Amino acid sequence: MSRKNDILSRMLKDHSKIEELLDDLEEEVRKGYSNMKKSFSRFEWELEKHIFVEERAIFTEYFPKDVTEGYKMLPVVTKDHNFILNKINNWRNDILNKRNITDISELKDFLIKHREYEETELYPKLDQALDEEQKKHIIDRIEQIVEY
Ligand SMILES: [Fe+2]
Ligand SMILES: [Fe+2]
Numbered sequence: 001m002s003r004k005n006d007i008l009s010r011m012l013k014d015h016s017k018i019e020e021l022l023d024d025l026e027e028e029v030r031k032g033y034s035n036m037k038k039s040f041s042r043f044e045w046e047l048e049k050h051i052f053v054e055e056r057a058i059f060t061e062y063f064p065k066d067v068t069e070g071y072k073m074l075p076v077v078t079k080d081h082n083f084i085l086n087k088i089n090n091w092r093n094d095i096l097n098k099r100n101i102t103d104i105s106e107l108k109d110f111l112i113k114h115r116e117y118e119e120t121e122l123y124p125k126l127d128q129a130l131d132e133e134q135k136k137h138i139i140d141r142i143e144q145i146v147e148y
Pocket of ligand 1: 051054077081114118
C-alpha cells in the first residue's frame with residue numbers, strides 16, 4: 001500500500017476522529033451520567049494521545065532554519081494544548097464528583113480554531129521543512145500511537 005509521506009494527512013484524520021468523539025460526548029451528556037462517563041473516557045484517551053504525538057513525536061523533530069518564523073508557531077500550539085488539557089482535567093473532576101460537564105460547545109469552538117491553525121499553518125510548513133527521512137521517522141512514531 002503506498003501512502004503519501006506527509007504528516008498533515010495523518011493529523012487531519014485524527015482531528016476528525018477527535019471532533020466526532022466530542023460530538024458524541026455532547027450527545028451522551030443529554031442522555032445522563034453513565035453514558036457521559038464512557039463517552040468522556042473515549043474522547044479523553046484519543047485527545048491525550050493526539051497531543052502526546054504532537055508534542056513528543058512531531059515538535060521535537062522540528063529545527064527550523066528560519067528560527068524566528070518557525071519557532072513562533074510551537075508556543076502558540078503548546079499554549080492551546082495546555083488550555084485544552086486543563087479543560088479536560090476540569091471535566092474529569094466533574095465526572096468524579098458526579099457533576100454534569102458543561103461548556104462543551106465552547107471547547108468545540110476552541111478545538112476547531114486550533115486544528116484549523118495546525119492544518120493551514122503548522123503542518124503544511126512542517127511537511128515542507130522536514131526532509132523525507134525525518135518525516136518517515138515522525139510518521140513511524142505517529143503510527144505507533146494513533147489508529148485511524
Ligand atoms: Fe494540537
Ligand atoms: Fe492536532
